Amino acid sequence: MKTHSRLRAADAWRLAVLGLRGRPVRAALSATGVAIGVATLVAVFGISASSRAQLIAQIDALGTNLLTVSPNSGFTGQTATLPARAPAMISRIGPVTSDAATSDLSDAVYRNQDIPRVDSQAIAVKAADVNLLTTVQAHLWAGQFLNPETARLPAVVLGHDAAAALGVDRADGGVVVWLANQWFDVVGILEPVVLAPELDRAALVGFPAARQLLHHRAPPTEIYVRTDPTSVGAVESVLAATADPATPQDAAVTNPSDALTARAEASAAFQSLFLSLGAIALLVGGIGIANVMVIGVLERRGEIGLRRAMGARRLHVGLQFLGEAATLSVTGGVAGAVLGALAVTIYAAIRNWGTSVPAGVLAGAVGIALAVGALGGLYPAWRAARLSPAEALRSA
Amino acid sequence: MNALELQGVGKEHEGTPPVQALRDVSLTVESGGFLAVTGPSGSGKSTLLAVAGTLERPTRGTVRVAGTAVQAMSDTELSGIRSTGLGFVFQQFHLLPTRSVLHNVADGLLYRGITAAERLERATEAVAAVGLDHRRTHRPGELSGGECQRTAIARAIVGEPALLLADEPTGNLDSATGREIFSVLGRLHERGTTILVVTHNDELARRTPRTVALRDGRIERDDRR
Numbered sequence: 001m002k003t004h005s006r007l008r009a010a011d012a013w014r015l016a017v018l019g020l021r022g023r024p025v026r027a028a029l030s031a032t033g034v035a036i037g038v039a040t041l042v043a044v045f046g047i048s049a050s051s052r053a054q055l056i057a058q059i060d061a062l063g064t065n066l067l068t069v070s071p072n073s074g075f076t077g078q079t080a081t082l083p084a085r086a087p088a089m090i091s092r093i094g095p096v097t098s099d100a101a102t103s104d105l106s107d108a109v110y111r112n113q114d115i116p117r118v119d120s121q122a123i124a125v126k127a128a129d130v131n132l133l134t135t136v137q138a139h140l141w142a143g144q145f146l147n148p149e150t151a152r153l154p155a156v157v158l159g160h161d162a163a164a165a166l167g168v169d170r171a172d173g174g175v176v177v178w179l180a181n182q183w184f185d186v187v188g189i190l191e192p193v194v195l196a197p198e199l200d201r202a203a204l205v206g207f208p209a210a211r212q213l214l215h216h217r218a219p220p221t222e223i224y225v226r227t228d229p230t231s232v233g234a235v236e237s238v239l240a241a242t243a244d245p246a247t248p249q250d251a252a253v254t255n256p257s258d259a260l261t262a263r264a265e266a267s268a269a270f271q272s273l274f275l276s277l278g279a280i281a282l283l284v285g286g287i288g289i290a291n292v293m294v295i296g297v298l299e300r301r302g303e304i305g306l307r308r309a310m311g312a313r314r315l316h317v318g319l320q321f322l323g324e325a326a327t328l329s330v331t332g333g334v335a336g337a338v339l340g341a342l343a344v345t346i347y348a349a350i351r352n353w354g355t356s357v358p359a360g361v362l363a364g365a366v367g368i369a370l371a372v373g374a375l376g377g378l379y380p381a382w383r384a385a386r387l388s389p390a391e392a393l394r395s396a
Numbered sequence: 397m398n399a400l401e402l403q404g405v406g407k408e409h410e411g412t413p414p415v416q417a418l419r420d421v422s423l424t425v426e427s428g429g430f431l432a433v434t435g436p437s438g439s440g441k442s443t444l445l446a447v448a449g450t451l452e453r454p455t456r457g458t459v460r461v462a463g464t465a466v467q468a469m470s471d472t473e474l475s476g477i478r479s480t481g482l483g484f485v486f487q488q489f490h491l492l493p494t495r496s497v498l499h500n501v502a503d504g505l506l507y508r509g510i511t512a513a514e515r516l517e518r519a520t521e522a523v524a525a526v527g528l529d530h531r532r533t534h535r536p537g538e539l540s541g542g543e544c545q546r547t548a549i550a551r552a553i554v555g556e557p558a559l560l561l562a563d564e565p566t567g568n569l570d571s572a573t574g575r576e577i578f579s580v581l582g583r584l585h586e587r588g589t590t591i592l593v594v595t596h597n598d599e600l601a602r603r604t605p606r607t608v609a610l611r612d613g614r615i616e617r618d619d620r621r
Contacts, residue, residue, distance in 0.1 A: 005480075011506060021494060309482075310507055314471060316507060389451040
């Protein structure tokens with residue numbers, strides 16, 4: 001009569017569910033802790049993934065092939081200058097598809113001649129090449145950009161913030177601003193320029209106008225270079241030497257999209273705080289499950305004794321309680337994943353982003369919930385399993 | 397073959413001082429037998445049942461269930477013996493409140509590794525054997541105490557064990573219901589089930605063909621009628 005008792009896998013699973021159905025409120029409450037933890041994790045991952053996807057889409061749209069050359073401010077604090085020939089030299093680099101220079105003027109711009117001189121509102125007046133708009137891929141909010149004709153005339157294009165500061169909201173030829181003791185027509189207003197935010201608070205005039213009307217002779221202070229997308233690195237490496245062959249260390253080369261990429265990375269760093277909050281919620285949820293299961297083992301000693309009398313092995317009893325804990329936490333995990341995904345969807349909709357909840361995050365969250373439940377259930381399951389049948393029946 | 401053989405069994409419960417629950421008990425239950433173990437509180441009745449049912453290991457002596465010596469067996473092997481060779485009925489019914497009578501009875505076969513369909517089929521027969529056909533789909537909360545105990549008896553015999561062990565099965569029931577439960581046990585005995593029932597009720601014990609009286613862990617009397 002030496003037969004081992006056996007429990008079918010389907011029955012083991014049924015037992016786990018059955019035990020929870022007997023105490024539905026308690027089960028729901030203890031699964032809630034895990035659900036909150038998982039929802040937090042999914043929401044944090046999903047929102048930051050959506051935000052990053054949004055930023056990367058923006059970078060892709062603007063292109064990572066824009067480089068800027070500017071004079072380096074040296075160790076001594078005095079700013080170097082770029083040679084006047086720098087733009088022409090840069091144009092000769094093969095993969096450079098377009099380049100445009102700006103040059104800072106010392107003049108200021110006012111709404112009219114009555115504004116006190118000191119009230120310049122930090123708007124930088126710059127001379128700009130007519131192809132600046134296409135090189136930095138900026139867009140006009142109103143009017144037109146400088147063209148070879150208007151570049152000679154007292155005409156100005158305002159950056160987005162500069163226009164707002166001056167109170168200019170149209171560029172139909174009817175608005176003038178006071179610049180270096182003469183009236184300039186506002187011919188255009190720019191949209192915010194993502195890759196060249198320094199243009200947002202600038203007033204741009206043509207180089208010919210700067211020379212003839214404002215007597216400006218200074219060399220370029222910023223050269224924007226658009227290259228073939230496959231040769232960005234190669235161009236970047238020769239740009240300083242090309243711009244300033246005599247003292248290449250005086251030319252600083254930057255890639256503005258690097259800053260955006262860095263911002264995407266920085267937003268990833270920010271999540272660690274929220275992730276730890278989610279992890280703590282999960283931990284507390286796991287402890288809650290362990291607590292509820294320990295109480296369950298104490299209350300159900302009679303059932304444990306009976307099952308042992310019916311032939312259940314220690315393993316069967318342990319698995320039953322472990323299964324209950326795992327079922328609890330997976331239920332909480334799935335509910336939390338759904339809640340978290342919902343939160344991401346709503347948040348992304350509010351901010352006009354595409355929703356991005358990676359499937360791996362959802363699966364991972366449910367997996368973590370399962371692990372938490374299994375860990376939380378381990379001790380109660382061990383206690384249930386090691387209860388001797390006679391003792392369990394006596395104390396019931 | 398004997399359903400149960402105890403030889404020189406002693407059982408000492410740990411504690412200060414240790415309690416001698418059983419002292420040198422030798423008892424044989426033939427296959428098809430029906431015997432009542434009686435005695436006052438603390439006489440060792442329940443310990444005798446637990447030792448006979450492999451729920452507890454004796455401190456001394458040998459225990460054979462259906463001819464198999466069990467004292468050297470591992471916990472896992474003992475579970476196997478209980479799942480196939482023994483059926484238990486307790487004073488508390490230990491029924492799952494969310495499950496029907498039929499499912500509670502079918503759970504008696506849960507640790508045999510057979511399919512749910514087969515368990516339910518055999519449970520149907522066992523439910524009929526204790527006269528609960530009309531209550532098959534009811535839940536324990538809808539049953540009287542006697543019906544609950546009959547459900548527990550059906551669960552114990554559904555696997556056709558070599559020995560049915562009942563520990564104070566009438567302890568929670570009024571005397572009329574207690575007699576009803578002994579009638580059920582009597583009918584099962586007539587159909588061939590071997591039964592050892594522990595009771596402190598002498599009147600009910602007299603309804604069985606054999607009564608073993610315990611006192612202070614020893615067999616005081618062994619009456620066969």
